Amino acid sequence: MTGLPSDEALTETGLAPDARTGRILLLACGALAHEILALKSANGWDHMDLTCLPAKLHLYPDRIVTEVEKAIEKHRADYDQVFVVYADCGTGGQLRAACDRLGVDMVEGPHCYSFFEGNAAFAAKAEDEMTAFYLTDFLVKQFDAFVWKPMGLDRHPELRDMLFGNYTKLVYQAQTDDPALTDKARACADRLGLTFERRLTGYGDLAVALRALR
């Protein structure tokens, strides 16, 4: 793998597998590529290769299951194990069912906001944080592509309160300590009319799940 993929590429096209060196293929959402590559590099996990589906699949959660299934079938013969680095991601249990059917494992949790914070901790505060809108590092960087434009706020800013009126705060779950990204996250909160909170989560349960892969 030469260099880090751009956020735009991860959003639109995903990431082809590295040159095959590992025994385990991580089949991930493009929104998690940087975090997974950082973990791989920091821990020397050379037994894992990474491929990503386009992060924009999240705009159509009903397509996630089909695309993940297709990718598993495409790559599984080349690896000892395929591990799906998606949470439920709005599939209503369908992704877990597909993984079970195909005999592959996946990350636990309802979505990345939950596993970055730690699934248990996130669930514990779910009731208090019902009105929180979460952004991760990737989503802060890709705020326009994932939030502002798909919600039509670039063309119809008057829809903001219909779309976000029930939210009260934006929680930026920071995976890395980056002041520029924090500034951008704060600006995102301002644009949505929400109060701002930053929480340094690191990689949370994502690191735990990947560390367990042998």
Add this chain to the structure above:
Amino acid sequence: MAEEEDDIILSELPDEELVPQMHDDLYDGLKEEIEEGVNILLERGWAPYKILTEALVAGMTIVGKDFRDGILFVPEVLLAANAMKAGMAILKPLLAETGAPRMGKMVIGTVKGDIHDIGKNLVGMMMEGAGFEIIDLGINNPVENYLDAAAREEADIVGMSALLTTTMPYMKVVIDTMVEQGIRDNYIVMVGGAPLNEEFGKAIGADGYCRDAAVAVEMAKDFMSRKHNQMAAG
């Protein structure tokens, strides 16, 4: 094109052109044009119910189909809904006076722990357009909100909405409570929301899973006619 559209004077269009033009305006989310079109048809002596069904609901049904087919997206649907709402606001007080048909009564709300209400609001609006009386409970509703309102309002239908995988199981809590209290069969229970599916609806014991607002309306009408038939037979 814009110039051409600017040239259209709604009041000069005959009915058979005005109604399709209103469908287009609804599709484009043009609130003021919809208000104007509704007022023109009222002045021409159209019954409020006829305007509602033929100009607004029919137009919104096109929007719903194109949303389902991935041609339109949430923002466009919201703009269309805003336009329809504006038209309905004019018609609503007149509908009661003019004896519009009443299809039934529905209590609808987003479940506990969930604040997402776009889908719920669309369903409520389309159900209202189809002649149902809607009791909107808003967001974050515990079981007692549904049951109290359903009993108080003598509702026919209880509708529950959820957008989150983590909150959709709460629908089962509501249905199980109805079963425990021996009131489950008093109501038609309809559920909907992005992460739900047919299988989930069946598993929790709902009467129907509604993929979108149009499906919800058709399903509700179907359930109500069966209910009336049963009552007639009984």
